[in-house]
Amino acid sequence: MLDINLFISRLKAILTHYELSSSAFADLIEVQRSSISHLLNGRNKPSLEFIMKIDEAFSEVDINWLLYGIGSFPKPEEKPQHKNQDNPQKKIDETSKKIIERIVIFYTDGTFKTYSEK
Structure with missing residues (x-):
């Protein structure tokens, strides 16, 4: 929390x-x-x-x-651990090495908002 x-x-x-x-x-x-x-x-x-x-x-x-408060600021320079040749700008979930493609938020009125890196 x-x-x-x-x-x-x-x-x-x-x-x-x-x-x-x-x-x-x-x-x-x-x-x-x-x-x-x-x-x-x-x-x-x-x-x-x-x-x-x-x-x-x-x-x-x-x-x-x-x-x-996990980690430090400014964050230290990181060496790339995984190279995504299609789109190097995509974020990588460090715990599972899965690439986050988009985040979708659903509202109670049936609408939604999509966030993605493009």
Whole structure:
């Protein structure tokens, strides 16, 4: 389970590391500035879309570190363990070595949203 207070401290560490204001950070990852304010004040929890935007914008941020404090920031340079010749940009699930193709979120009203790297 996500400890929101620890998540906030790690988010602040990202801002400090890149010397960004919360407004500049919001603009960089293309979210509303109020979203960052609400997160930093503990009013809201991060959405999957928010986490994905951080992952896309900052290659040095490890999602496991951001969410759970596992690993380090900035993440150390990794030597490629598995080479995907079709698309080297696809993420690899390190525990099973399966390639994540897409994430689909289903809503209670029957709609859905698909996230994929293309």
